[in-house]
Ligand SMILES: Nc1ncnc2c1ncn2[C@@H]1O[C@H](COP(=O)(O)OP(=O)(O)OP(=O)(O)O)[C@@H](O)[C@H]1O
């Protein structure tokens with residue numbers, strides 16, 4: 001995949017998020033250090049959707065946590081627009097692998113949490129929450145509690161909650177992993193819609209190769225134990241993607257190529 | 269479908285799908301399959317009786333009937349004991365107990381004793397809960413505070429609080445303060461440790477998600493950890509309240525001029541068995557109602573956490 005991208009948005013023009021030679025060690029049993037990530041370099045351009053794919057346990061969540069500022073890398077650095085990350089902040093919204101809604105808050109109160117943190121007035125908050133609930137199509141469920149929602153609905157609320165403070169970068173950790181195929185498809189279209197509307201920069205983790213090709217402008221394929229980048233792939237589809245992409249021959253080629261890469265990783 | 273499921277000969281009959289040879293019978297046809305052992309012939313799976321399902325609901329009426337039978341059983345045991353009652357072991361009948369209760373009430377002593385005891389428990393247990401919440405939440409939230417408090421609390425809590433009674437009486441005199449101190453000493457360590465556990469049970473993702481939404485530590489503490497912990501804290505309060513009454517009675521048995529425990533000792537002196545039984549039942553009723561009240565408070569404070 002060396003030919004230039006046909007319509008990928010400004011890939012190399014302005015790298016917004018830069019991960020440079022990230023290494024992460026964990027202390028395992030009996031104080032043995034386990035290297036989870038071994039020298040990963042990743043660049044994400046402004047307004048790009050970049051996907052990370054890789055086998056379970058290859059350090060994808062750890063990598064997102066490092067970008068979010070929730071964990072510190074053992075060595076290496078993360079910068080956004082040249083600024084070093086020292087801790088978590090509302091400029092990087094995150095949607096977690098498992099549901100992380102506040103069970104005591106209603107849907108609208110959940111979405112409003114980040115807005116409360118930045119001190120937005122009650123009136124502005126209500127307006128913004130209303131707007132976001134409209135986007136995720138859950139306006140009717142504003143006053144319901146999370147346990148009254150289905151898995152897909154909860155995940156949409158989590159995305160809306162992460163979008164509310166208008167983050168620079170959205171970090172998504174297998175957000176649709178627990179959903180059925182139909183809901184998954186709907187959520188993928190929803191994410192593309194959000195992306196086209198907000199022009200957010202998105203770093204997305206998934207197990208699902210088709211999902212990665214459908215959503216991403218670029219894909220990083222990771223190896224496991226320790227995690228390294230084995231391939232960087234530019235996806236040759238523009239920003240206006242529809243279900244027709246799924247029947248594009250290039251889509252199928254890409255899918256097979258990534259599948260091949262992952263399989264050799266597992267066998268290794 | 270005819271009754272082929274009862275067909276004793278495996279692999280015969282119309283159930284062999286076309287394309288599979290006669291020797292490759294469908295798995296379900298094997299009468300010796302291991303899973304057959306737990307099922308009745310002609311059925312699959314084990315049917316469960318209505319009454320003894322693990323952690324499953326039972327019909328409401330059955331529930332009411334069982335509850336009433338339990339109470340009735342208790343009364344029967346009491347009646348039998350009263351019938352067998354002799355000179356050495358006196359057990360008053362329910363009627364005698366009721367009469368003693370009304371006497372106790374009419375004399376006005378009941379209300380003085382009850383309010384004296386209730387005020388002591390309320391004061392002591394409130395202090396104990398406040399300390400428990402502050403220290404428990406702090407210990408459950410900060411590893412540094414946990415490291416500091418864990419060993420002293422772990423050490424002190426093995427001192428039986430009742431053994432402190434003589435010391436407290438010497439130090440604090442015989443008025444209200446030693447009783448309240450004893451209630452605190454008997455409950456505060458359990459409150460702290462159990463509330464710390466409740467706080468530690470707040471899912472990590474909720475806390476990290478809050479950070480990524482821009483919350484600072486104070487906001488996470490007040491808006492995430494506390495709201496998530498309230499139902500658990502109320503449960504702790506409910507469970508340890510019994511220990512508060514225990515300590516109260518110990519204190520009142522030894523040194524008091526009023527209170528239910530004091531009245532118990534007085535009744536012993538005058539061999540008022542009926543009154544002693546009445547006081548025991550009063551304790552049970554108070555406990556039952558405070559339990560109900562705290563359960564109500566839990567649903568009120570945290571309707572989302574209904575078990
Ligand atoms: N806190 C920790 N302590 C020790 N080891 C850890 C810790 N967190 C992660 N690891 C290890 O680091 C590796 C990467 O974990 P990570 O959760 O990032 O994987 P992942 O790629 O997100 O996997 P999955 O796709 O299953 O979510 C794993 O081998 C895991 O055992």
Ligand SMILES: [Mg+2]
Nearest residue numbers: 060061097173
């Ligand atoms: Mg993960």
